[in-house]
Amino acid sequence: MSCRAISALSALAFIAAGCVTTDKEGVAMRPNLPMPTLGGKQYWTDVYVYGGWRIQQNVFTKHHRLLGPKDVRKAWGTREQCQHALELAKDRGRAVLLSDKVCILLHAFLRSKDSFKGLKKGLEAEGYEVYSVNYASSRYDLDTLAAQMRPLLERVQEDFEDVYIVTHSMGGIIARKILSQQEYPKVRRLVMIAPPNQGAVMADKLLDWWPSQYVTGPAGRQLTADEDSGARNAGIPMCEFGVIAGARGTERGWNRMIPGDDDGLVSVASTRLDGMADFVVVRAWHATIMNKPKTIHQVIVFLNSGRFDHEAEGVLALPDN
Structure with a gap:
């Protein structure tokens, strides 16, 4: 029996028992x-x-x-x-805050809070309270996922003076949905790592494969590069934000099915978003970019200053596209 079935049956058994x-x-x-x-x-x-x-x-x-x-x-x-x-x-002193500033981490599609282990450790070393948040990325559409995250962000604002957000891939689209529709006064800065801001060509190609309907879920189907896709129309955050793109540093990138340089899933060009305070490209693969030391360095620099370190090791020249 799968973990999903065991979890669901166990929960139903407890609830049905009605023990209080x-x-x-x-x-x-x-x-x-x-x-x-x-x-x-x-x-x-x-x-x-x-x-x-x-x-x-x-x-x-x-x-x-x-x-x-x-x-x-x-x-x-x-x-x-x-x-x-x-x-x-x-x-009783068992649940305590260790800092007056917090960084919320929003994971990618089909990932979890545990995907940020390296980044979380790096941010904690810089004095941040780090909340790596779980959300059911494969179960709902983008609007619903954003609506589920808003109350959490509002509660976090009550506990901290300074709130920062760092995202990976689709997590950036969720953050855009949240931060473009309402201003959150304590949210200082946002860093989006490898976000498909202009949609992902690979999402279009995946949807052409019929079994994908059992994998992508509602939100995954909104990450296409179509003009009216959910990713392309998620809005502009009402806070200072920067974008970190992954790439190979070549004209063809890691994935020959994607035009231009890319991180294997998302092209460098599609990560860009109007209004970004800064933009940097590092040599990295999409699945692991968020935990690379060079990425962690760029995240910390931007959260502290609002700019990336373009002279750091591992930074690639910005492409023309």
Whole structure:
């Protein structure tokens, strides 16, 4: 039986049981056995993150759970029950903030929060609280994914004075959707790594292959290079932002099916976006670009200054296109 089936059946069994106990504060809570989880890959969406703890909602059952450090389940049930358990963890000093500035990481399509391990470590070394957020990228369209992330960003603004956002691939499109429709006063800067801002030719080619309908999901089908695609019309962020593109440094790039230089999936040209404060190209492959030391360096420099380090090792000359 697949992990997805086990997760769904287990959750349904607990909910159907309807077991409720009362904690020391008199709040009705569901019995919980602290147990390790996979952290919520694809079938859970983070609705609140605080100091290494996160409240998630299940895609299928819609119930919530609270994960502590190392993704151990600390509570489950309703959103209110999980929030209560988190507040107790705060009061007892188990959930604490280590900085007054936070960096939110939004992962790519079909990836998870764990895809940012190198970048997360680098940002933490610079004094940032880092929230690598999980969202069910294959289950909803771009508008729905953005709508799910907005409340999380609003809550994060209540906990921090300075908020920064770094994205990889489709995560950048989600950030554009969020930050172009409403101004968030505490969001200082945004860095998009390898975003398909003008759509991705490979998305068009993938959709021509009939089995792709079982893989791409609603959001994946909106990443095409068509004039009316969701990626191309996600809006311009109302904050200072920069773009890091991956490339090979040759006219043909890594992928001969993509015109011009590319990172294997997204062309350098398609990462560009009107209004960007700065733009830099590094030699990297799409799947791993976010954790390369040269990329981490560029992210940190931009978050601190609003400009990239164009003299750094690994930076490629900007193409004419």
